Amino acid sequence: AFVLLIAMHLIERSKVMNRVRNFVISTFVILLIIASASPMALASDPCYLSVSQTGVQKEILDSDCDGIPDAACTDCSPSYAADNCPYIPNAQNRGICTAGVKSGEICTRNMDCGILGFCSKNQEDTDQDGVGDACDYCAGTGGFDKDSDGICDKDDNCPTVPNPDQNDNVCLNKIEKFAPVGVFKGNWYEIGRQVGRAFPDSIIDFSNTMRLVLVYVGPGHGWTAQKYYDVVHDLIPQSAKDHMQGMAAGLSDVRPMSYDTAWDIVITLNMATELLNMDNMSSIPDAPELRGCTGFAVSSATGTFLGHNTDAQSMVNGSAIMYFEPDNGDYSYLSIDPPGWAFVGYGLNEKGIAVTTNAGSPSPNALMGLDPNLMLRNVMEHAATLEEAVNLFQDFLSSGKNFGTGGAIIHIVDFNQSTMAKIQVRSEAIEVSYGQESPYGVHYIGSANHFVGDFNVDPSYYYESSWMRYEKLMQLVNEIKTFDMQACWTVLSDHSQEKPNNNISRTGGFGQSVTQFGTIFTAEGMYYTLQAPHRYFAEYAEPRFMSFPQSGVRLASCSATPRFRKVILRWQTTSETDAQGFNLYRVEAKGGKAVKINSSLIAPQGAGQSYEFIDTNVTNRKIYYYKLESVAADGTATLLDIMSATPRLMYWIKR
Structure with a gap:
């Protein structure tokens, strides 16, 4: 069940839960599978x-x-x-x-x-x-179309991969070939609104899941997402607040709900992590089977790489690749995260700074404060060097503020200088280290899910999977003589442990964390696989690559012009590298699924060319949203823009 996929994506970062709750969580997962049969609001x-x-x-x-x-x-x-x-x-x-x-x-x-x-x-x-x-929200079987390809999830041969033509080579043995991709431009409110319009069902589904999680394993005592947000409001970057408000507006644009309901959806999704991690504010023992993620960075004569496996309790991908291009002076960046998040977990900005994050434990006596992943957003938007990135964390604590209820282990790489840092984070403390040398001259950092050295304030803390993955990671980075791209995938694909859930490329049974995607950032962009890398490479020969800055199709302009009983859609490109063609989708305001309006792929004509498509299947005085996507030669679909138009009976008077 896809709901189960992201169901525990945030719980992965929950740091301390009562062992007694393990039974409750198992019961919850069973209920969740049943509940995922129908979509929910909040x-x-x-x-x-x-x-x-x-x-x-x-x-x-x-x-x-x-x-x-x-x-x-x-x-x-x-x-x-x-x-x-x-x-x-x-x-x-x-x-x-x-x-x-x-x-x-x-x-x-x-x-x-x-x-x-x-x-x-x-x-x-x-x-x-x-x-x-x-x-x-979908006129077909099931209530969602989470990949927004115009096919309801229960009718879709691969519900998490945009695939309107239902090709049979994008979900081999239930391993997705590629993730949804979108390009979002403007101020942060506008960017958020575009994201809300682009991925409404994914955002609603993820948020509803987290609401259900909170019913069973949340902090109780009257705490809600809104109450937590109100407490930490002044710590949250303004860009993130604008982004969340925009997402709520976008949801209410394309789904039959009020702004208040949409805001509740967005704020629940974004505050759920901290609410779950409020258990760190007591001495309740940890529920270690919920820990996930393994990461490392290496630099040598063969290059600098930042590698990471992201784990969650699910079996399909729930994240999207998003290019953010703000117009307020913030740096542009690429991230792979759930589209409803205002956080950054894994990203690369235009200045060559890349970041990944792991859950960090133990983190006792935690306080309410800023989620570390919101600080990573700050890093993406404002850091041009490794020093500036580290200073953002240090200056935040020095100013008397504190981080939130969940501990974290951050990896940051500066590809311009081939330097790296590992930051271990608790509410009121951080520790920064800058790597060590392998016997073969490879400079490296690495982490699983437990704090190391003096930063671990509880020497009795032990979580088998984290210890085993970390031990294997340290073995591999010190044994490999030449650390090129293939060597990085060798590490992320390792599945040599006796217990599958102790592997770096992690699989497991019911209720266990498994690898959802693997990423390797370089100075040129991001390589990625979906699900455990060793399983991905059993189906597909190569990882996917997303360049940064974005390559492929770039737009010079895009518009939707309303007329009497029709809408004229126009766009012009500046580049069309590797383009197979274009698709157009129409979504009614407050309506249901996206409907593909071109009967066949619109053929590319070359960079600098202009295109026009006239949609006559519309009704006057209705608001319509149009999504333009490009399709690459390998089938990867990239959302390029979202436009709106309202045909009118006497449009010339309006003009």
Whole structure:
């Protein structure tokens, strides 16, 4: 289940959880697989229904407070079927407008929804796919189209790879060939809004998952994502706040929900890590099986490389490759992260600074503060040298501020100087080291998920997988004589341990962390594989490569001009390297899935050429969003721009 994929992506970074919670988490994962059958929205305060089951009074969860429980209880009195929109109200107690000028607003009658409005309050399911109309964002089987390729997830042969033609070579043995890619430009609010419009279902799904995680293993005591955000608000970079607000606006543009609901989705996704890590504020023992990620950097005569395997409890990719090109003077950068995050976990900026992050443990006596990955965002936006990057961390603590509830291990590489740093981070302390030499003259740093040296304040702390991966990593970096690109993949592909979950290229059983993607940053860009590298290379001969700055197709201009019952789409390119063609998608405001409007790939004509496409399948006075993507020779789809237009009856008067 894709929900399970990113379900624990943030929990990977949760540092201290009660061992007793292991049972709760296992139970939660089972519930999560069941719940992933239908999409959810968020309710700030869930309700409970009182029932009698086998003569015993109990309360069952009704997250959206609409009078129908999330899960079926057929042997209860009264008896209940499962809610077909567990987190969107669509029953007698509360409904949601699915038509009318107030689409996405809470309602109790059709009149509440405005002209031609309809209030869904009877579990309506028009397409009979088991997902209620109130939370069905895709006109097909299932409620989501997370890769935004116009095909609903349950009809898609590879739901996490944009693949409108349903080619059969992009998901061999359920290993994805490439990740979604997007280019986002403008101020940070505009960038966030574009991301929200580009990846709405992925953001909603990930956030809903984290809300469910928080119900079972969150801090409780009245803490919500909004309350935590309010506490740390002044520490968060303004660019990140603008980015999150923009994402909420983008979600509410293309999905039937209010801005407030969309903001709740965005803020839950971005604050969930810190809420989960609030366990570090007590002495509860760790739940080590939730730790993940292995990383290293090396520099020698053969080059400088920053390598990393990112682990999570899932089996498919949930991240996207995003090129951010802000117009406010911040540096541009490339990242591979969940699209709903305002953080940076793994990235490379225009000045040649690259970063990766690991969970770091133990981190006792933590405080509420800035998530270290938001500081990595600062590094991407403002650091041109290794010294400047390290200073951002040091100056933050020196100013009397502190980092948040989760510990972290940061790797930073300056490709211009071929230098590197490892930063171990707790709430009120950091330790910076600059690497060591192997017997063969290779300068290196490396980490798994435990703090090393004096920075580990609890010598009794032990997590087998982290220790075994770190030991193997140190062995390999000291044994390999020539550290070129192939040697880096040899390290990231290592699966020589007796227990699969102790491998650097990590696989495992139910409830264990496994490698979601491997990355190697160089001065030229990022090489990547999806899932455990050794499994990826069993299906595909080469890793994918994303250059930085972005190569391939670059736009000089792009526009959507509304006319009477039509929209004229125009674009001009500055480069078309490796281009196979273009696709165009239309999304109705507050509507459902993206619809590909070109019947076949629009052929490239060469750099500097202009293109025009006229969409006549539109209705006057409706808002439409258009997505333009290029398709590379290897099939990789890159979102180039998102435009909007509203055809009008008498457009010339408006002009």
